Amino acid sequence: MANTTATPQGATPQGATPNKTPYAAGGQGIRGMAGILVLSLALSGCGWLGGSDDPPLPGKRLSVLEERADLPRLSGRPDDIRLPPPVPNDDWPMAGGFANHAMHHMTMADAPEMIWRVSAGSGSTARTALLAEPVIGGGRVFTIDSEAEVRAFDLNSGEEAWRVALPDRNNEEDDGYILGGGVAYDLQGRLYATTGFGKVIALDASTGQELWRQDVGAPMRAAPTLNSGRVFVVTVDNQTIALAAQDGHKLWTHAGSPEVTSLLGAPAPAVDKGTVIVAYSSGELFALRVETGATLWQDSVTVKRRTDAAGDLRDIRARPVMSGDRIFVVGHSGLMTAIDLATGQRVWQAELGGVQQPWLAGDVLYVLTNAADLVAVDAEVGDALWVTPLQSWVDPDDRDEPITWTGPLLASDRLVVAGTNEEILAVSPYTGRILGYVEAPDGISIPPVLAQDTLVFLADNGDLVAFR
Numbered sequence: 001m002a003n004t005t006a007t008p009q010g011a012t013p014q015g016a017t018p019n020k021t022p023y024a025a026g027g028q029g030i031r032g033m034a035g036i037l038v039l040s041l042a043l044s045g046c047g048w049l050g051g052s053d054d055p056p057l058p059g060k061r062l063s064v065l066e067e068r069a070d071l072p073r074l075s076g077r078p079d080d081i082r083l084p085p086p087v088p089n090d091d092w093p094m095a096g097g098f099a100n101h102a103m104h105h106m107t108m109a110d111a112p113e114m115i116w117r118v119s120a121g122s123g124s125t126a127r128t129a130l131l132a133e134p135v136i137g138g139g140r141v142f143t144i145d146s147e148a149e150v151r152a153f154d155l156n157s158g159e160e161a162w163r164v165a166l167p168d169r170n171n172e173e174d175d176g177y178i179l180g181g182g183v184a185y186d187l188q189g190r191l192y193a194t195t196g197f198g199k200v201i202a203l204d205a206s207t208g209q210e211l212w213r214q215d216v217g218a219p220m221r222a223a224p225t226l227n228s229g230r231v232f233v234v235t236v237d238n239q240t241i242a243l244a245a246q247d248g249h250k251l252w253t254h255a256g257s258p259e260v261t262s263l264l265g266a267p268a269p270a271v272d273k274g275t276v277i278v279a280y281s282s283g284e285l286f287a288l289r290v291e292t293g294a295t296l297w298q299d300s301v302t303v304k305r306r307t308d309a310a311g312d313l314r315d316i317r318a319r320p321v322m323s324g325d326r327i328f329v330v331g332h333s334g335l336m337t338a339i340d341l342a343t344g345q346r347v348w349q350a351e352l353g354g355v356q357q358p359w360l361a362g363d364v365l366y367v368l369t370n371a372a373d374l375v376a377v378d379a380e381v382g383d384a385l386w387v388t389p390l391q392s393w394v395d396p397d398d399r400d401e402p403i404t405w406t407g408p409l410l411a412s413d414r415l416v417v418a419g420t421n422e423e424i425l426a427v428s429p430y431t432g433r434i435l436g437y438v439e440a441p442d443g444i445s446i447p448p449v450l451a452q453d454t455l456v457f458l459a460d461n462g463d464l465v466a467f468r
Contacts, residue, residue: 076383081376081430084362086412092136092451093185095223096357100272100322105361108412108453115454115468116158117441121145123462124445129180132223134458136451137185138205144183145462148195152208155454158466162208166193166201182223182268184231186245194220194233200243202231214248216241222266225276228290232269238280240269242293252293256280267319267357270327275341277327279316285329287344297344301331317355321365328379330354330367338382348382356447359408359415366408366415366429374408374417374427388432394421406447411455418444418457441465 086107089097097103120143124130128146135142140161141153152161180196191205196219202211218235225232230251231243238256243249257280270277275296276288283302286295301316321328326347330336334353337346352375358367364385365377372392376385394401407417408427414435415427420443426435442461449456454468 074384074387076378076381076385078376078386078431080378081364081385082362083364083410083413083429088453089451091138091185091187092134092449093187094135094225095133095182095184095268096270096319096321097449099225099227099270101268101270101319101357102321102323102360104410106409106411106450108414108450108455113467115156115466117463117465118153118158118160119462120151120153120458120464121149121163121462122147123442124460130446130458130460130462131180131221132182133446134449134456134464135183135185135223136449136454136456137187138189139452140205141456141464141466142183142185142191142205143458143464144181144193148181148193148197150183150191150193150203150208152191152205153464155452155466158464164203164208164210166195166199167197180219180221180236180266182220184224184226184268186226190245192224192226192231192245194222194224196220198235200224200231200233200248202245202248212248214243214250216243216250220266223268225269225271227271227276228274230290232271232276232278234266234269234278234280236266236281238282238284240276240278240286240288240293242276242290254278254286254288254293254295256284256286257282267317270320270322272322273341275322277320277322277329279318279320279329281316283316283331283333285316285320285339287327287341299337299339299344299346301329301335301337302333319357321358321360323360326379328358328360328365330356330358332370334370336367336377336382338379350377350382350384352377352384356406356408359410361410361429364429366410368405368407368417372403372405374405374415374432376429376432386432388427388434390417390419390425391421404445406445409448409450409455411450416448416455418448420445420460424457 084105086105089106122145130146132144139155144150148166151163181194183193189205191203193201200214218237222234229245231245233241240254242251267279274290278286283300285299287297316331318330325341327339336352337349354369356368358365363379365379367375372390374388393399403419403421405417405419408415415429418424422440423437424440425437441463442459444459446458457465
């Protein structure tokens with residue numbers, strides 16, 4: 001049993017179309033996402049673009065909307081964008097939100113501000129990487145840091161409720177490069193963790209007490225997905241394993257093709273309607289039966305055009321999204337596709353590559369590409385509706401310090417993306433216009449999460465920050 005240390009107390013309905021004119025920064029409409037960070041001056045000292053009377057920061061102004069030859073072709077009409085109205089979201093229990101990864105359009109409270117900031121443990125270093133996004137359930141935020149230490153925080157106050165170190169420190173194999181893993185919250189009150197040392201561990205979410213531990217034989221980079229009394233995990237050697245949530249015994253195993261070279265991290269499986277959608281670092285995509293793991297169909301979401309080494313990586317790093325009778329998948333190598341859930345037939349495909357989960361809201365997909373473009377895509381036919389290039393380098397003139405962007409998340413008519421350049425952006429989901437930005441406490445490589453009108457970021461230095 002792991003050593004647990006208590007710390008002191010100290011989807012979406014379709015309906016009316018929202019106003020398609022973005023709220024004017026500094027005007028009456030600074031609500032929802034437009035106001036999330038405008039009051040966070042304790043962090044940054046600057047507000048949304050156009051939303052502050054402070055003098056501009058010194059330095060050269062560089063356009064991120066410059067002409068580029070590699071932008072996706074616009075073949076749709078931005079005027080056609082219709083989003084479902086935002087609705088409250090009570091929990092964010094797994095990576096990507098719910099098991100199908102389709103969170104649509106959520107609400108944020110009016111005039112939110114930063115309500116707390118705490119350390120959630122070890123961040124990314126030269127030896128370790130922080131990979132797992134927080135999850136929210138039962139009024140708590142749960143995190144796992146780069147040394148496989150799990151923490152629980154009160155969502156309202158940020159007070160730490162408990163922490164537990166998952167590795168067995170008596171085992172030399174658990175020292176050094178732990179890398180990877182993630183957590184998922186069961187609404188019955190359990191927390192499940194995958195680890196880089198090959199163990200899946202169930203904890204009591206109220207106390208952190210270990211309930212069971214299962215060795216799956218290989219490290220994991222992806223968070224677990226929970227559905228139908230099962231815990232679905234994916235290992236670095238491209239195996240999907242279903243465990244019984246109650247006691248951790250193995251129910252079935254599925255194996256894809258091994259891949260020697262892959263990106264750091266992996267996507268959590270998507271589960272809905274009795275089907276598990278799993279993506280491997282080989283670029284393979286499988287639809288499996290929840291009960292047995294039998295293959296229903298398979299595809300390969302890869303395209304080989306580029307000659308650089310990174311372009312040859314066939315990874316599907318972005319989590320698949322399931323909604324209705326379709327699955328939406330984006331691969332690193334440059335292909336995004338919509339697939340019929342029942343047949344496995346492609347409905348459409350587009351030349352877009354990325355490693356971030358697409359965000360589905362109604363009939364629109366928002367995706368961050370490898371080229372640092374934020375793109376709105378018609379989910380019915382695959383047409384690009386608008387494209388907003390984001391800054392790719394901290395110093396564009398010298399192409400120094402590449403910027404990685406994460407997200408997006410949609411709440412109250414604002415798309416939120418965050419970057420390793422310590423900036424958080426708000427973008428109009430209707431036009432792609434950048435509405436403003438604030439500085440983050442550190443670079444951000446992990447997507448934000450939202451529940452109970454509270455937006456939570458986990459920064460690369462391990463700081464957990466909440467806005468409401």
